[in-house]
Amino acid sequence: MLSLTDVWARQLIDWEEIPGLFRPFVPAGRLLPYLIYSPPDGWGSCKVNARLTMLCDKKISVLENTVDGVQVSEWLFTDLDYVEQGAVHLYSWLRLSGVAVGRPAVVQVEYNAVAAALFTQVVQAVRQTWGGANREVQGEGQEALEGLAAIDYKFWNYAKECVLPGERVFTTVYQPELTIPRFLFSRRRLTAAYVCILTDRELIFVSDDGSGGSMGRYGVVCRYIPLAKIKEWQLAPATWDKTGLWQLKLPGECITIHFSAPAQSSLLVLAALLDEIRVG
Numbered sequence: 001m002l003s004l005t006d007v008w009a010r011q012l013i014d015w016e017e018i019p020g021l022f023r024p025f026v027p028a029g030r031l032l033p034y035l036i037y038s039p040p041d042g043w044g045s046c047k048v049n050a051r052l053t054m055l056c057d058k059k060i061s062v063l064e065n066t067v068d069g070v071q072v073s074e075w076l077f078t079d080l081d082y083v084e085q086g087a088v089h090l091y092s093w094l095r096l097s098g099v100a101v102g103r104p105a106v107v108q109v110e111y112n113a114v115a116a117a118l119f120t121q122v123v124q125a126v127r128q129t130w131g132g133a134n135r136e137v138q139g140e141g142q143e144a145l146e147g148l149a150a151i152d153y154k155f156w157n158y159a160k161e162c163v164l165p166g167e168r169v170f171t172t173v174y175q176p177e178l179t180i181p182r183f184l185f186s187r188r189r190l191t192a193a194y195v196c197i198l199t200d201r202e203l204i205f206v207s208d209d210g211s212g213g214s215m216g217r218y219g220v221v222c223r224y225i226p227l228a229k230i231k232e233w234q235l236a237p238a239t240w241d242k243t244g245l246w247q248l249k250l251p252g253e254c255i256t257i258h259f260s261a262p263a264q265s266s267l268l269v270l271a272a273l274l275d276e277i278r279v280g
Helices: 020-025 113-127 147-151 153-162 261-279
Strands: 034-038 041-043 046-048 051-056 059-066 069-076 080-088 091-100 103-112 169-175 178-182 186-191 194-199 202-207 219-226 232-236 244-249 254-259
Touching (some): 020 069, 034 103, 051 113, 069 091, 069 103, 080 113, 091 113, 103 113, 147 153, 153 194, 153 202, 169 261, 194 261
Antiparallel strands (some): 034 051, 041 046, 051 059, 059 069, 169 194, 178 186, 194 202
16 A cells, blocks of 8 residues: 555655656666656646656756656756746645747646655756856845845745845845735635846746635745846836736747736836846
């Protein structure tokens, strides 16, 4: 009988631990690369196949056991548009988006939150390869985040955890949760609360993710976008009765962020700095 830990993602150390169907895809004859095996699992009605996440030679691969055989998705670190790590209760995921073999590709690996540290190592390994910006642009360390403590203490803690050691912070934008009326006294969540952090390496979005679009605050989603991947952006201003939209064009996809009128001035400052850094 399987124990609870048998269905949790785990790091593979020895060749014998690698399931046979994945072995042909793992380089042999040298030290094993960093491997995380995610057994087949289910989250409610969502069933996930067995997956193997592999870091090797500045490349990340995700192998999935499907009815049609093992499907392989892989990117060089420089081919990734962003990496995302999220959790809602125990349900957690690693999302990779970029351009693989000339085509946009997105893969999401689900896992139990108890294995989060294994996937955090993957996220950090990728992020540490992203270069910094023009050093003439003035930035600070984590002290630039201190203003968040008075606005939202939880997001301040999230933000501090997201910024890598030595990474310079230029500015932040905090957006509270946005809701719109829905059926009598109920409201629908338009966008989760989030903080946007511009550093010398990346644009970081930390959001308070709800469950199924509800207003509950049950998780956190951290998305990291290297500055080099932001090709252009467009901003549709907010008005007193309508949210604004900020669209970021990446090589593989376009990301849209909602914002309210009070956050608009801070977002315009961030966007201007982003242009200054990219041109520099």
